[in-house]
Amino acid sequence: MTDNESFKLMGFLRSLTQTRYKFVDPLASKLIRESIDTQPNATYLLIHRSITLEMALEAANGRVKELEQQLNIASSEPSHQEFLNTSMKDWSLNLEDKSKIPMTAKNKKPYLSFEDIAIKFLAKHMVKIWAIIFSLSGLAVYFKAHAASVLG
Secondary structure, eight states: HHHHHHHHHHHHHHHHHOOSSSSOOOOHHHHHHHHHHOOOOOOHHHHHHHHHHHHHHHHHHHHHHHHHHHHHHHTTTSSSTTOOOOOOOOTTOOOOOOOOOOOSSOSSSSSHHHHHHHHHHHHHHHHHHHHHHHHHHHHHHHHHHHHHHOOO
16 A cells, blocks of 8 residues: 555545444445445445545546636637637537537537437427327227227
8 A cells, every 4th residue: 555545545534433424324224234244345345435436536626627727718818709710629529529519608508419409308298298199099999999880
């Protein structure tokens, strides 16, 4: 174990032993105990995973701050548009890839593809759509029975 790992582990264990939690869910507590009883290395694995995730979160937060600083620098550039803008960073940007579309003051809403719009529509109107489907099914059964009685 490196000095940095030891420092992280000791800090995590210190905060773990000093934490007092007011509410413990009895069912969750039972399930956790059962899982720990079946896996002999459970506490080691849980602490290792927790520290690893904590480090990943710290790294992600650092990257977010870095990107926010870049965004602030980019927003301080001149606001006028030039035909041959040499700082154009989105050349050949795939507009279908929403993760790469910059969010600006003018562009508060992200680009939505046709599929995204269709899914939103279906989700919003799902009850009405099913009601129409059931109504049409009922009408089809009625007309089929009616036609059979008239013809037969």
